[in-house]
Amino acid sequence: MREEEIPYKGIEGIPIIREPGSAAKVNRGSWRLVRPVHHSEKCTKCKICYIYCPDAAINWTPDGPEINLTSCKGCMICVEECPTGALTEEKEGA
């Protein structure tokens, strides 16, 4: 592009991000080799899985944890920390 043809984009041409939390739509589930599976019958709703998820991929609902597989990278902290075995690990693509 010739110099004089480069449009001046105003605020759009400034390297800032103006949409808070926009990363929520990014699919990081593609990184996952294993996935957490929730078994509500064993769940005591202690919130441990929700609190310890580094990617905020577990939403807390009145019914307990809800796993967001778009954000879950499969670190398995939730499975490791669940005190009642209400979260188990399943191989991705199995």
Added chain:
Amino acid sequence: MQEFKSLKDIPEQDYFTGGSSACAGCGPSLGLKLALKVLGPETIIINSAGCMTLLPLYPNTPLKASWIHNAIENAASTAAGARHGLDNLGNGDMNVVVYAGDGATYDIGFASLSAAAAKNERIIYICYNNQSYGNTGFQWSTATPYGSETKTTPRGKENPTGNTIVNKDMLKIMGAHRVYAATASLAYPVDFLNKLSRAKERDGFSYIELLGACTAGWNYDPRLTIKISKLAVRCGMWPLYEIEHGMLNLNKDFNELKPIDEFLKMQGRYRALPPEGVERLQELIDEHWAELKEYNKQRYV
């Protein structure tokens, strides 16, 4: 002041989403997620170059708060500017919070941090300490513990110990700035959030150092982030304490520490640390623990 008594008290509101390019199981990411629960959306996170710099990646960010990344060595001075900018424009109720790694805090940004603390700027400075320059692939910093292998302190024939330099006692240094200084752990979120809540209410500088377990650098299975964080506290590797007005307060006291072995064997960075190295590390930990016990509830700095 908002006070939390148990995990159940921790707010269900998040100002942090998924979708970042942080490693699966990233400790520092979790730290920021938790911190924002207390800080809320009217917060500016000032970040220094490091792992967390890659949380936002244009055009997306996992933050529902504001963020400024300036460079690696100037988070505290950037924060001071933001603080006064906000105050002058009538936005004094917004939080200015630094989220910086240990390399940026202990080493290259120390002058900036020390000045902001000495001036008692109304800033919360959180150092997520992964005990290395993590984002460049795990190299030595002055926060790296004795005996840790890093890419710039590899074990070799001449030096089987890896890092032979004892890490800085940053809490003591910050305590000597007459500010609020505290350690925190991901495995004790109630304690961490209470410290943040307290810092938020203070009319001055607060320094909170969070052990930021690093799955890639410390070389452990990402599922173990919380287990390792907890063990660090139980072994005395990362005691939980705070210093205010020069007085020491040990937050988690134990009659007996677990041996450091248990902590070391979970992580690749300590693999092949010779027995004399383990012994020396244990000595250093015991000395520090004894000092904390001795000065607990007393003038420490």
Added chain:
Amino acid sequence: MYKIRIHGRGGQGAKKAAKMIGLAAFKMGKQVQDFALYGAERRGAPVMSFVRINDDPILERGYVDDPDVVLVLDRTLLDLVNVADGLSENGVLLVNSEHKPDIDTPAEVKNVDATSIALDTIGKPIFNTTMLGALAKFTNIISIDALNWAIEEELSKYPQKLIEANKTAVRKCYEVAK
């Protein structure tokens, strides 16, 4: 010039596989380039590495977009990444998988169960080196002897037992691949 692209996930050794192919070809007297895309090598994240092999000095640089061979270390990537991108009808797409995957490409699709071979021989899922046996079988670009030399060179800091196990895995993969 011969061009190879390797698809894997952070932590699966795509970079190391490229390095070993490069070393093997170099041992055979070729000019080589091997490299990985830098910056996104988080564990589990889709990553790529590349090799160029030539008789004469290589004047191309950067990303390979017209590979002769594509190696896919992890078949779960097939749903995520267009691994066949740039392959022609003369190309080979080699996937680490028990079954021959269904991929829309003019290239010849081959599969080898490198994970099982690695588990049988090395005892760990080290399928990045294992798969190179199949590469040697399907292309004439590197020999098994050269691969063995590359393994010794690249793994020299590891115990001899592990080196031998890797060599066995490569040999086994060479034998079963078809």
Added chain:
Amino acid sequence: MKQTLVTGNEAAAWGARLVRAKYIPNFPITPQTECIETLARWSADGELPGTYFDRMESEHSVMSAAVGAAAVGSRVFTATSSQGLLLMHEVLYIAAGMRLPIVMATISRGLSAPVTLWSDHNDFLDQRDSGWLMFHAENNQEVLDMVLQAYRIAEDPRVLLPAMVNMDGYVLSFTDEPIIIPSPGQVEEFLPKYAPAHTIAKNRPVTVGPPVLEEYSIFRAQNHVASRNALNVIEEVQDDFEKIFGRRYHLVDEFMLEDAELVLVTQGSMSTTAKAAILEMRDEGIKVGLLRLRIIRPWPNEAVAGALKDAKAIAVIDRNVAPGKGGIMFPEIIETLYNLDRLPLVSGFVVGLGGNPQTESKVKEITHKLMDDLAAGRPRMEWNDLEEI
């Protein structure tokens, strides 16, 4: 209008005061110190209401804090010199990349080693590619006027770039000159309240300074286009400026160029000396004129080429040096002329490094050497300070 006797440092401080800068991070360094001391005194006396005067621990932190405050929408002023400007270098790129209209007075001083306290322009010109707007004043009145204009230009939505206003250390910074200090009302009329749309505000969370992938080039291009836009804005603001303050400036300062066969190209305070020498040489019948570069970035190509197109020979007088190359502005001038139909002869002179004297006799000597070069058809690159050694 009533004049006041102030130094260059004080003139810059007056600029900061009149624009109602909200935040002034600072760190002392000779020869700039008097500027921030002046502001400190005013701050202590309550003459800067609503302004926070922030003492920092390094120039690096000064510019970092400036970025922090500007990123939340504050109008920021600071000043520095020499090593301090170099210590800021990294953050200068960041401020420009974030498009934060910070204004800084730079008081030029030669760089170490060896140490000199005196002026040359290497510190200033080292920031040439940082993305900042770069203005260079000739006298104390222009220092103040440039600070006022710098804010107006930098904060224009078509520009949004930081700006430095340079003056020569000692020669201007520590020299009292009578200048007109405008009234706060006049300045308020010229420079409206700063209301940026791209910074962090309450209820407007913004991520400033994120990493990018291939968009990097787009943002760099926008930095460039914004800087080019400033050329138009600079010309535009002159009408308002003249209407309110009664003075007018141009992209370049032309002195006796109408019929000039020989042209001296200068920057900063030595231009005044050169103008005096030119008046004397004109009396002797020498057709010599002067082009003073007052806008270094964005580079006013057309104005420079237009002013030089009829010259037979040009002497570029550089108060700076790029070792291994020569004067820094020498090749910039040649490049600007390169596509003209008829090319003048261009010689380069490195003069006045580290405060070496800038005398009329030197200017005359350079002019005569330029005449020799023209006669011989052979340009030169000369290190003028060394003549007497």
